[in-house]
Amino acid sequence: MDWSGIFNEIFSVIYNILYFGVIIGMIIIVILDNRNPVKTMAWILVLSFLPLVGLVFYFFFGRSTRRERIISKKSYNRLMKKPMAEFVAQESYELPADQYQVAQLFRNTNQALPFEGNEVDIYTDGYTKLHALIREMMRAKHHIHLEYYIFENDPVGRLVRDVLIEKARQGVEVRLIYDDVGCWHVPNRFFEEMVEAGINARAFLKVRFPLFTSKVNYRNHRKIVVIDGRVGFVGGMNIALRYMRGFDWGIWRDTHVMIKGKAVHGLQTSFLLDWFFVDQTLLTSSKFFPALDSKGDSLAQIVTSEPTAEWKEIMQGLCLAICSAKEYFYIQTPYFLPTEPILAALQTAALAGVDVRLMLPEHADSTITHLASRSYLKDVLKAGVKVFFYQKGFLHSKLMVSDDALSTVGSTNMDFRSFEHNFEVNAFMYDEPTALRMKEIFLQDQRDSIPVYLKNWEKRPTGQKVKESVVRVLSPLL
Template sequence: MIDWNYILNQVATVAFDIIYFGAIIGTIVVIILDNRNPVKTLAWILVLMFLPVVGLVFYFFFGRSRRRERIIGQKIYNRLLNKPMVEYLAQDATTLPMAYSRLISLFRNTTQAFPFDGNRIEIYTNGGSMLQSLLRELQNARQHIHIEFYIFEDDAIGRMVRDVLVEKARAGVEVRLIYDDVGCWHVPNRFYDEMLSAGIEVRSFLKVRFPLFTSKVNYRNHRKIVVIDGRVGFVGGMNLAERYMRGFSWGIWRDTHLLLEGKAVHGLQTAFLLDWYFVDRTLISASRYFPKMEATGTSLVQIVTSDPIGPWKEIMQGLSMAISGAKKYFYIQTPYFLPTEQILAAMQTAALAGVDVRLMLPMRADNRLTHLGSCSYLADILQAGVKIYFYKKGFLHSKLMVSDDELSTVGSTNVDFRSFEHNFEVNAFIYDTETALQMREIFLQDQRDCVQVFLKNWVKRPWWRKAAESVVRLMAPLL
């Protein structure tokens, strides 16, 4: 007698195996044919081979590349760039620094980042001073406020800023707000509803309605931008949350943020309005959002953006070129250090050539897994002569870099795969000796609150710690 139940079970098992292994092999083929960075390709293949079920889920959420997808049409892009281009061309024979002419050209060619002169810059190294300045400038708004943060928390700080925005909106000021949906996942909807009811236009970036069934989770807007009346702007590493102001029980929150006043604000305005078109499909390009301005300072500034959509990795390419072009020194502050091969090679090459390359990281980070991965790279650069410092006063979240008393940059970009390849980021690149000297002094002041790492001691770490770091490093392109 034929046991049909047994036969059906066997057929079902074979069918499942064929589908299951077919999905794994098919996904691996897709990854290989995508022609990505070999390191990233191998990382995904390892995940799929050793953790097949988990690997498939993670690849569906975080692995699929969207760099070839166009979200903003070229005509829309050109219309938004028209106003800042006119202001740029109207500048009186701006003299570009010869040492950075190629870097400036790189940003012009990849992101249409116009170098604007005559800007005034204020630097903030703690959340309290930045918040005080932000509230003051928001109160002074007369026409419009454009505000964009990765995190806009429903806490004492967030509510303080929200109340000012509501007050200005009720007074007739146009207020537009973009928050990242993943960065603000746990913020209750009523927090934004109160702003909507007051007349503020509020939009979430890449809203994730069904987290378990979308890859949008991987593409986040990490930018921090404020533009007030098209004349004053803020950019940097700070979000709107209490911890950015008060720190933790175990230490301060050390960050860096900038106020910009001058034509460089056009770059921030363009970045915001491109994001606004992305979330609202409304093109805003009227001249009143790009007012004519006289020089307010002496700094030459480029606002540089990067995203996972286009063909280039703009900020990563720029940093690689800047590090390679350093003559005397290049100092870096970053909370996470999971560098691409280009950045790692640039740092090692510069240090081996005699450039004073210094890297500052937090001794204690807010993400243990990422910190383990960061530590796995340190021996590589210590051997090349890079000096490494662990900041011990609290959590170092600053994304500050300075070189040769001429170039400095502050923004939202971390030195890691996520910032370089997956996030929407923005940095101000400043070509100005006075600002660079201020940034250098900030770095050296922070260095006094650090402990230096030496290779002879670093290699003596416990074997289990090295093993954990190495395992996490394999996944670095995916973190």
């Protein structure tokens, strides 16, 4: 009797039972998780046709975070006491009638307070933004708060680090939050030098085995700077040389804003909430929320979103804003992997006669997300959305403007990851002068772009269409 053959057969049967049992078990777990059906089907397909790869990807990226409050209601109310007092003390503020519901939605879902009297400066390249940032940091007297997804150990990162160290030695309180995944390849020594100089630097959701899988999928994509509670920065640019230099094939085109005025309270609140998350220290002193005079004519609202929240605040607000547009809605985004609500809103607005324009980079920094983005273009082109490919370089800007009344800049991309997995922040402005400046920026970029026509788009090579369609299946997971 061939005992070796019998044992091999038994082992093979046991292996197959365990193997397929694990796959079927994982599929059942995905189904019982009650996710968006599109995402559920994507995971089922991956687990069914690429089981080994699917298991690894689900282990690292697929499991949902438990939705819970990051901070207790009592502590949150303490943090919001000063901003709320400033909000209530406003003598009057007027929202454009067509934008009232958008602002009210953000108040109800995100406790975001609209503040009048803000000055908004817009930066469309890394050099001017970096110059303004360093200038304002050098003026700091009390504190500097920074929060970035990427803080590189390169000439730009070291320049900003040295300024922060100098200010810390002068007695200025410096706090830094950097995303652990965004800064994975940055040597620990880079941040240790800051800590040794008196800077409070914390990594957001440190990723270490065995806790790796529970944290890697939820990243802090925010870019926030608050200086003395009076000046704030928010937008799409991180701290890295490529935001100045771009690539050998083109410039890096981005959008960032500096805000002076009471809306800085919103940026400060967002930072201090994240600081509580990483440091378990609740900072509520009035010195972080100084009394501020009117600086300009912009009415602004700082809105955040996060995977631990009850609502998808920014995505819901954008859906409402798109559907509320009467004349036009212009969008710049580096990645276009829209959720079903966003896609339906864009199609509905365009079919209703609204001038909807979508600008994407012709070439991107990620092949997979770029292919997935292109797979959605036929869907919007058929509805009448005007699509443009930016040609001067990589368009990383997250700028949107509508009806000469609403504009927004921040860290949020128009994709699944930003809407469902990342911690994001956007500034929403409700005034005509700011909207007109944003509109002109979009139209200037449109002059450096080429239009995409449905008839020509449908003629692209079949192989290209197949690659895009295959990657699109994975778009909810990207």
